[in-house]
Amino acid sequence: MSARDILIQEFGKTDHLSMDKDALTGLEYDIYTTEAGPNLLVKRKGEFDMPWMVQKESAVSLKSFMKALPEMSTEALQAMKSEINEIVFSPVGNPNDRATSKRIGRIFTSAASIDMKKRQVHIWPKSKESDSKRLAQTLTHETGHAVDDGRNRLAILYTEKLREFWSTQPNIPTDPASRRAVEEAHGIPAHPNVWRTEDEEEPVSLYARTNDFEYYAEAYLYYQEGRLSEKHAMFRHFRDLERTRRWVADWVAPREEVPWAAD
Ligand SMILES: [Zn+2]
Numbered sequence: 001m002s003a004r005d006i007l008i009q010e011f012g013k014t015d016h017l018s019m020d021k022d023a024l025t026g027l028e029y030d031i032y033t034t035e036a037g038p039n040l041l042v043k044r045k046g047e048f049d050m051p052w053m054v055q056k057e058s059a060v061s062l063k064s065f066m067k068a069l070p071e072m073s074t075e076a077l078q079a080m081k082s083e084i085n086e087i088v089f090s091p092v093g094n095p096n097d098r099a100t101s102k103r104i105g106r107i108f109t110s111a112a113s114i115d116m117k118k119r120q121v122h123i124w125p126k127s128k129e130s131d132s133k134r135l136a137q138t139l140t141h142e143t144g145h146a147v148d149d150g151r152n153r154l155a156i157l158y159t160e161k162l163r164e165f166w167s168t169q170p171n172i173p174t175d176p177a178s179r180r181a182v183e184e185a186h187g188i189p190a191h192p193n194v195w196r197t198e199d200e201e202e203p204v205s206l207y208a209r210t211n212d213f214e215y216y217a218e219a220y221l222y223y224q225e226g227r228l229s230e231k232h233a234m235f236r237h238f239r240d241l242e243r244t245r246r247w248v249a250d251w252v253a254p255r256e257e258v259p260w261a262a263d
Contacts, residue, residue: 001070003063010069010077011036019044024115024122025090037081038121041088058091060127064135065089071136076143076224083146085119094124114142116149137221144220145213151241154248155192161251162188189244195237204228 007014012035021028022041029041043059065087069077094110101108111127114120121142127135165188166172173179195216203209204227208218219234228235 003066006066006069007062010066011038011040011081014040022088022090024095025088025092027090027092029088038084039086041086043089043091058125059089060123060125060135062089064128064132065123068130068132068135068139071133072140073224073226076140076220079147080139080143083119083143083150084114084121086121088120088122090122090124093126094122112138112142114145116145119146119149137225140224141217141221144217144224147220147241148213148216151192154245157248157251158192158244161248162191164251187247189247190236190240192237192241192244195233201233204232204234 001009014035015033017031017033017039019028019030020041028044030044032040032042034040040062042062072080094113096113097109100110109126110124111130112121112123114122121139123138127138130138162183165183165186169182173182203215203218204222205218208215216234219228219232220238222228223235223238228238
């Protein structure tokens with residue numbers, strides 16, 4: 001399948017929206033909207049491009065990106081399309097690499113990064129060294145960060161709905177295990193924050209040891225690749241997440257009809 005076929009199959013109709021400057025790299029990009037979700041930002045080929053200036057060609061090509069998509073799991077690819085707003089194909093390296101290198105005391109060049117608030121992914125030129133499989137892993141890892149952010153928001157709603165549940169119960173057991181048993185008997189799925197509070201499991205990779213964010217994103221990657229043991233707390237977490245989402249969604253829906261509710 002050609003890159004163009006993959007683009008159409010995975011992202012549907014694409015349209016050139018406009019050009020805009022990206023805050024992190026300070027460069028102007030062509031913005032393409034996609035039917036599937038994320039906008040794709042590609043470096044604009046300037047009218048007077050000079051060989052010593054950044055070129056569209058300095059970035060990971062849309063073609064390499066498309067070829068990596070079939071290497072992702074269906075679930076991760078779907079999550080990337082629904083959870084990520086923008087994917088920027090940057091022809092220059094991550095401006096934050098210097099600070100990161102300084103902090104960790106060795107030269108660090110990022111392959112990709114995400115602004116979790118904006119749900120914006122940058123794919124850096126370092127990823128040009130990656131084959132399709134490696135790029136797919138990078139994209140799955142960044143998607144893991146977006147899923148983590150979604151989980152965080154979910155946890156807030158979950159806690160509210162759970163509080164409402166307990167307010168209708170005549171007795172509230174004092175020990176957490178008994179409370180959880182009552183919740184389970186009422187079909188209430190696991191708390192989306194359980195991965196962090198209850199189990200102290202081994203990080204799946206060296207990079208996962210960096211912090212909680214990387215722990216989560218790396219576990220997500222291993223889970224999507226089928227490399228996470230079923231016994232690992234994160235395996236249960238990712239498996240249950242969809243059920244938790246549905247449980248909360250049932251409750252949130254009527255509230256969205258309030259006219260002043262936003263985002
Ligand atoms: Zn990461």
